[in-house]
Amino acid sequence: MADPEHQQPILNEISDPFRALVEAVGDYAIFLLDKTGHILTWNKGAQRIKGYAAAEILGRHMSVFYSEDAKARRWPEYELQMALMNRKLQPGLETVFMMPAEKYSYLSSRLVREVAQLGGSIECLVPDLVEQKVREKIDVAHKFANREQSTGKTPSEGKSKFRKKKL
Numbered sequence: 001m002a003d004p005e006h007q008q009p010i011l012n013e014i015s016d017p018f019r020a021l022v023e024a025v026g027d028y029a030i031f032l033l034d035k036t037g038h039i040l041t042w043n044k045g046a047q048r049i050k051g052y053a054a055a056e057i058l059g060r061h062m063s064v065f066y067s068e069d070a071k072a073r074r075w076p077e078y079e080l081q082m083a084l085m086n087r088k089l090q091p092g093l094e095t096v097f098m099m100p101a102e103k104y105s106y107l108s109s110r111l112v113r114e115v116a117q118l119g120g121s122i123e124c125l126v127p128d129l130v131e132q133k134v135r136e137k138i139d140v141a142h143k144f145a146n147r148e149q150s151t152g153k154t155p156s157e158g159k160s161k162f163r164k165k166k167l
Contacts, residue, residue, distance in 0.1 A: 024044070029046035031046050038060065068138065112125055116134045116138055
C-alpha cells in the first residue's frame with residue numbers, strides 16, 4: 001500500500017478544476033500514481049472500465065492491471081521507469097498511462113507512437129483527442145529536427161543538465 005504521508009503532498013498539488021474534470025470523466029480510466037506505482041486517485045471511468053471501486057484499488061500497485069506474462073517480463077516496472085526518467089529529464093512533462101479496454105490490451109504507447117511517426121493511422125486505436133495530441137507532438141518533433149538540420153546545432157548544445165565527472 002502507498003504511504004498516506006507520501007500521498008498527501010502529491011494530492012495537494014492537484015488543482016480543484018483538474019480534479020473536477022478527472023472525476024467527471026466516465027469514458028476513460030484516469031488515475032494518478034505515486035513514484036512507486038501505487039494508485040492515488042480513481043475516477044468514474046476507471047471504475048467502469050476496470051471494475052474496481054475506489055475503496056478496492058486506492059493504494060494498490062499499478063501492476064494489478066497487467067497480465068501474469070507482462071509482470072513476469074517486468075513490463076509494469078519498465079513503464080514506470082520510463083515515466084520517471086521522462087519526469088527527471090523534462091520536469092514539466094506529464095506522463096499519461098492509457099489503460100485500454102480488454103479488447104485493446106495488445107497496445108502499448110510505444111506501438112501507437114511508432115505507427116503515428118511512420119505515418120500510419122491510429123484513429124481506430126485511440127480516442128480522437130489522443131490522436132490529435134500525438135500528431136501535434138510528432139509535428140513539433142519534426143519542426144525541431146528540421147531546425148537542427150538547417151543550423152547544424154541543437155538548441156541545447158552546450159547546455160547539458162548533466163555534468164561530466166572527473167575521474
